[in-house]
Amino acid sequence: MVYEIQIILFYQRQFTLTSPKHVFQSALPAERGVSRCPVCKCLQSSVAGFVLENPGFSVAKSFFSYRRVRVCTGVSVMEWYAHKTLDNGVFWIQERFYESGNRANIWLIRGSHQDVVIDAGLGLRSLPDYISSKGLLGDDTKRKNPLLAIGTHVHFDHSGGLHQFQQVGVHKAEVDALANGDNFETVTWLSDREIVENPSPGWTARQYRVKAVQPTHILQEGDVINLGDRQLTVLHMPGHSRGSICLHDKDNKMLFSGDVVYDGSMIDWLPYSAIGDYVRSCERLVEMVDKEEVELVMPGHYNTFGAKRLHRLASSYISNAGTCHKVSTCAVKSVASLALRFSNSCSVC
Structure with a gap:
C-alpha cells in the first residue's frame, strides 16, 4: 500500500x-x-x-x-487478493500482484456445516483475514467447524498459505514434506519480477520459504469431506506430484483438479513427478468424462473448462507420453532438480 x-x-x-x-x-x-x-x-x-x-x-x-x-508500506490484505462469486456457493480467489503462470487459483466452497478452501496460494498476506473481512463465509460461521484448507498438492504456489489455517489437509504421501517445510519437494521457485507490488517493505523473493505446518487431516483415495449439504470425494491422482489429488463434487459434477489437469501444458518433469502415474491419472479422467461424472473443471491454474476440454487434455497427454517424451523429460527433470537444490541451499544461506 x-x-x-x-x-x-x-x-x-x-x-x-x-x-x-x-x-x-x-x-x-x-x-x-x-x-x-x-x-x-x-x-x-x-x-x-x-x-x-x-x-x-x-x-x-x-x-x-x-x-x-x-x-x-506494502500491499494490504484487501488489496492483495481479489475474488469472483460463482454459482453453488463457490468463490474464485486470486493473488492480484503475483503475475506469473504459476499463480494458483484458490477456491472457497461454502457448506451448511463446513467451509473448505482448496489451495492457499503463496501465503504472503493473510488469506483467512481476507475471507473474513469480505464476509465470504456468511453470517452463520459460529455454527460451523473451523475453515478447512486443503492442498491439492504441496507445491509452493498452492501450499504457501496453508500455515495460516487451524485445519489443514493434504494427501498422506506429502504430509512429511509439509510438516518439515521441505522447500525442495514444494519446488519453491519465486522471483522478484513475479511480485509486482511487494507485500511488505523490503520484501524480496530470496526470503520466501514455504512454512512448515502439521496437517490435521491426512487424506487418501476415497475419503469424503462432508460439508453438510455437499460432499467432496478425494481422488488420488499422482503424476504431477506424488500426492496430487482432485476433489470431486459428485452431485454438482464439479472437479477441483489442482495441477492434475488445467488448460495448459501439464508439467511432469519436477522432482517427484512420474509419467507412468500421470498417464494412469489421465486415463481416470477420461473415464470420468465418459461416465458423465464431470461437467465443470475448477483447475489449479488459468480458467475453468468443461467436460469436452477435459477429455481432450487428458487424451492428448496419454497419446504424447511415449519414449521420446520420457527421455526428454528425464533430462529436464535432472536439470530442474539440480536447480532447485541449488536455489534452496542459497535461500537458506
Whole structure:
C-alpha cells in the first residue's frame, strides 16, 4: 500500500523529516512511465521519481513550500487478493500482484456445516483475514467447524498459505514434506519480477520459504469431506506430484483438479513427478468424462473448462507420453532438480 503524505515547510522554520527508508514524490499516472523503488520495488513514476536520498534529515527553507510524497508500506490484505462469486456457493480467489503462470487459483466452497478452501496460494498476506473481512463465509460461521484448507498438492504456489489455517489437509504421501517445510519437494521457485507490488517493505523473493505446518487431516483415495449439504470425494491422482489429488463434487459434477489437469501444458518433469502415474491419472479422467461424472473443471491454474476440454487434455497427454517424451523429460527433470537444490541451499544461506 502507498500512503500519500503532505509536507508543508513554513518561512524560516526548520523541520526534521523522520520517515521510512524510501520516500518518493507522488507518482504520475501509469501511462507516463514507471520505475521501481530500489528498496521495496514498489511502482513509482519515472517522471516524478525524485528520491529523497537521506530520509530522516533536517530541512530548512526560507520560503513556503509544499510537497506531496509517497511512502511504501506494502500491499494490504484487501488489496492483495481479489475474488469472483460463482454459482453453488463457490468463490474464485486470486493473488492480484503475483503475475506469473504459476499463480494458483484458490477456491472457497461454502457448506451448511463446513467451509473448505482448496489451495492457499503463496501465503504472503493473510488469506483467512481476507475471507473474513469480505464476509465470504456468511453470517452463520459460529455454527460451523473451523475453515478447512486443503492442498491439492504441496507445491509452493498452492501450499504457501496453508500455515495460516487451524485445519489443514493434504494427501498422506506429502504430509512429511509439509510438516518439515521441505522447500525442495514444494519446488519453491519465486522471483522478484513475479511480485509486482511487494507485500511488505523490503520484501524480496530470496526470503520466501514455504512454512512448515502439521496437517490435521491426512487424506487418501476415497475419503469424503462432508460439508453438510455437499460432499467432496478425494481422488488420488499422482503424476504431477506424488500426492496430487482432485476433489470431486459428485452431485454438482464439479472437479477441483489442482495441477492434475488445467488448460495448459501439464508439467511432469519436477522432482517427484512420474509419467507412468500421470498417464494412469489421465486415463481416470477420461473415464470420468465418459461416465458423465464431470461437467465443470475448477483447475489449479488459468480458467475453468468443461467436460469436452477435459477429455481432450487428458487424451492428448496419454497419446504424447511415449519414449521420446520420457527421455526428454528425464533430462529436464535432472536439470530442474539440480536447480532447485541449488536455489534452496542459497535461500537458506
